[in-house]
Amino acid sequence: MDKIKQVAIVGGVHGNEFSGIYLVKQFQAEPERCRRSSFTTETVWANPAAYAANKRYLHSDLNRQFKNVDLANPELTDYEQSRAKVLNAQLGPKGAARTDLLIDLHNTTSNMGACLILTQAGPFYNKMAAYVKMNMPDAIISRDEDHFAAEEHALMCTLGRYGVLVEVGPQPQSVLRQDVLDLMQTMVQHILDFVELYNQDNLPALPKKTEAFRYLHSIKLPMNAAGERIGMVHKNVQDRDYQPINPGDPIFTLFDGTEVLYKGEHVVYPTFINEAAYYDNNLAMSLNEKVIIELE
Incomplete structure (x- = not known):
């Protein structure tokens, strides 16, 4: 059976989306909160320079820099383009990543609640969606553009062998809301619990059908x-x-x-x-x- 041995939880891809940044900081202060017995968890703050500037990004959107062709292009050298190459070396490389599952944390100003966004299709993602929805009934499952191959996706989560986004709102830019941070933490904990049970081949009976939305x-x-x-x-x-x-x-x-x-x-x-x-x-x-x- 396929095993998830290395998980990365990434916050702050956008410097003014604060929930992911502060959740990563909490995990770094109390690593037992994101630790499980069957895998190793790494926490990453993706774009601290944008956070310091209180901006979404300095030069270009970091979460649009992870297509294979762009990562391999030496002429793409602005701050976020360069940062993407550093993160690819740290967590990837894309297509042969040492990271088995990358969980990328985001906020939206829109009234979307807690959303699990899947950028790929397959049994692992389907079981995760069913598990999260079963344990968090108000959560939204989005299949986004899961018909595209990973190398065609520009999103950071596609660095990992598997990758998902946790998108939670509404939250204004450069603001923290307790209810939004709590929702993000709850969804991340369900994902980590799912991976633990998946690795142990001990998943509970899951719903055969789960409602989702496709972009x-x-x-x-x-x-x-x-x-x-x-x-x-x-x-x-x-x-x-x-x-x-x-x-x-x-x-x-x-x-x-x-x-x-x-x-x-x-x-x-x-x-x-x-x-x-x-x-x-x-x-x-x-x-x-x-x-x-x-x-x-």
Whole structure:
């Protein structure tokens, strides 16, 4: 049976997402909290320079630097691009990593609750999703773009042989909230417990079907020809992450009062609604479809 021998818990990929940073600091102060008998746990603070500057990043988004082609490109040398290569050497190398499972901790300003984001498919991920959802019923399981091979993903968690993101919100940038930190810690503990039971071939009976969401595409805020914003997320959508949007529902309100309706043909489920970090790209939200994870 496949065994997980080395786990890495990474916080602070984005310097203004504080829950992961402070959870890693807590684990470093009390390592027994993330220790289990069947594997070794390493804790990593990914981007301390961005934290010191109180920014998401200094030059480029660190969590978009981990495609194989970019890690191998010597011309990519800004701070985060260089930092990605250091982390790849420390935790990877990607494709032949010494890290069996990388747990990457993130906050969102959106009202998403506690989300386990899977970037790959397979029995290990499916069992983890079922275990976490069984023990944390309010958790959201996201399959993101799990149809892409790991080498095509730019996310840091794909450095590991397995990798997941724990995304928790709502939390403003550069702020700590106890409820959000508690949710993050609870989900991480469930993941660590799952790995321990998985390694020991002692998992409990898991649900055969687990509800999840798969990313479809993102949509932008309303813009004019000059690239200026002319509207905002509709009040009926705001803070309703993972709640259905039906064809014909309003999704934006223009500043002149006009409502913009969703023109898709199928029900979708929005997330990262009005995420502050995505305003530089004018992204309004990501749209998802509901899927079912089935265990064999």
